[in-house]
Amino acid sequence: MTTRYKMTIAYDGHLFHGFQSQPHQRTVQGTVEAALKKMTKGKNIIVEGSGRTDAGVHALGQVIHFDYPDKEIPPARMICALNSMLPLDIVFKECEIVNSDFHVRYSAKGKWYRYYVSLDRFVDPFKRFYTGHYPYPVDIDKMKMAARDLLGTHDFTSFAASGGQIKNKVRTMYYVNVAKNEQSNEIVFDFICSGFLYNMVRILVATLLEIGRGKRPVDDIPRVIMTKDREQVRETAQASGLFLYHVFYEDVPEKYRLDRE
Amino acid sequence: MTTRYKMTIAYDGHLFHGFQSQPHQRTVQGTVEAALKKMTKGKNIIVEGSGRTDAGVHALGQVIHFDYPDKEIPPARMICALNSMLPLDIVFKECEIVNSDFHVRYSAKGKWYRYYVSLDRFVDPFKRFYTGHYPYPVDIDKMKMAARDLLGTHDFTSFAASGGQIKNKVRTMYYVNVAKNEQSNEIVFDFICSGFLYNMVRILVATLLEIGRGKRPVDDIPRVIMTKDREQVRETAQASGLFLYHVFYEDVPEKYRLDRE
Known part of the structure; x- marks a missing residue:
């Protein structure tokens, strides 16, 4: 027993x-x-x-x-x-x-990841293990706009690193948020999804940062999703900025279910 | 040259x-x-x-x-x-x-140290290197009251660890502040002094925490100062909570010169 x-x-x-x-x-x-x-x-x-x-x-x-x-x-x-x-x-x-029928992985209804990016020119010693570092000017409004295109149910193959063993790459993105913290000079990304693929958050963050920096058009996300081609995104944001913030075992609450527009 | x-x-x-x-x-x-x-x-x-x-x-x-x-x-x-x-x-x-007559040590007019104490029951993994840890109930008002007795010019011998080579232990404490951050469940101590003796901030913090916890009377600081006896305080707060915040090379500004009451 x-x-x-x-x-x-x-x-x-x-x-x-x-x-x-x-x-x-x-x-x-x-x-x-x-x-x-x-x-x-x-x-x-x-x-x-x-x-x-x-x-x-x-x-x-x-x-x-x-x-x-x-x-x-x-x-x-x-x-x-x-x-x-x-x-x-x-x-x-x-x-x-x-109960013994509860399983942390199979019973999960959604997950919330948060990613911190420091825009400081030089790495802050106190953040080096706890943020990504992107010392470039970025347009936060472009990133907010582009992030909305992630909402909804999609095949996220283009945003999954090879190495994952899961065949079905369709997931539902419930919530995304991109915010600038002026005081700490950081961008905070939040993603709530039915499930995440291998390295998915870090690839999404890298893509959004490229859009913010003007290296990709602001409407590039739907195109990348459609290609189902991992080669479309070559960058992966550093591990240090990524936090598993919360796991939902009840349905993801209404307030975290954003409409795509 | x-x-x-x-x-x-x-x-x-x-x-x-x-x-x-x-x-x-x-x-x-x-x-x-x-x-x-x-x-x-x-x-x-x-x-x-x-x-x-x-x-x-x-x-x-x-x-x-x-x-x-x-x-x-x-x-x-x-x-x-x-x-x-x-x-x-x-x-x-x-x-x-x-100019070559500037010297970081001899030209300094004052220093500002800050100390963070987490009151969490268990150590937060993200704070373990960056706060002290004091998982006990403390009375913040008692600490505020006691801290005021540090203001002014005193012989701080009782608050200096042995090992310092400096004979003259008279210093002027310009500013002290004790504040509770409810959100992070931390106490933040600030001290601005004409100069600090060996381990002085950590011994001061340990003393104030003992007062906050009720292990010392709230009016104990003047007595401890008067004894000029290091044996009066046996505790030294952990190194992890201590930050050298600022060094003043002009006179310590008026706004940081508190009256004793």
Whole structure:
């Protein structure tokens, strides 16, 4: 008899080789599994994540689940136990006991990614692990306009890096937002989608930045989508700016469902 | 014939063993001196800092000077040249050519240090290198009240760690501020003083936090000052929360000169 725990975690990705376990690499999954092994005095517990963030990518609201084989532990105590055993670049924020038919990946209804880009000429030392860097003049209105063309249901093949194993590349983009933070001289991109393909956010950000800089026409997104050709976009924004912000397990709320116009 | 450059730099201190050069350690001074040596094809140039920040302490407005032996380089180009050669945890922000009687340490009229304390129960992974951590309830009004007793000219011996070489420990505290940022659940301390003794800010913060937590009476500061006894305060707040914010080379402005009451 095991107990399934759903937990929300945050991590600073800059010292992890991504979420997914890999031999001889420090990963989020491997680090959490090691803590659980210690807690259970040697039992191997598999940790499932809502998605696999890449090396250097951060999470504010990653969700994991695992089946705990020993005596059930109340959620608040599970949070304390894991936080006391984990290194400081991961923190456990929320915990609930769920039915065994809940699955962090298959039960997810949508995901929210956020991307920060610093426009500073030189990299701010305090942002080097936590923003992308694009020291060029960009037209924010052009990017806002172009981003709207992502809304709706499309085959996003052109925005998926090779290496993903998923055949069906049709996804529904519910929400996009491009905002300039004048004080920090940053652009913040938000994307809420039914699901994201491999490197999709980073490729989308790179494309929008090219539009903002005038290297692509503002109406280029529908054309790129239509080609279903990854060669149309060669740039991928840096991992450092990317944050998995939230995973939705209920339908994406109405306020985050934008119309295309 | 050399040219004296005054430069303002920022650095993320968490991967430096402090400002001051030390054998076999990565330091800010050592890193900048190495870049200058490369620029001048092997010349040894000594970099002077306005003060020596400890291991893990950050700077937003540290000031340095050095005498450049080769052909004078315009300030904007000096900034670019150094930023292109330095690792990303240091950035050169401002540069001016000054008279040779200017000295970053002796010409300074005051310094501004800022300290961030997170009150979160668990350490936020994104703050672990950039805040102190104090997961206890604190009374902000008590700390504000107590901080006022630091204003004015005092012998700060009780707040200086041993190890400093300076005999005269009389300093003038011009400005103190204690503020709670509700959104980030942080306390921000600001101190502007004619000069700071070894570990002084971190000892002051630790003392104020003890007052906020009710472990010391709110009127304890005048008593501690009077004793001139370092044993009165045993705590030193973590290096991670401390930022050298600004160095004044003109008189500290009137708006930062608070009356004691």
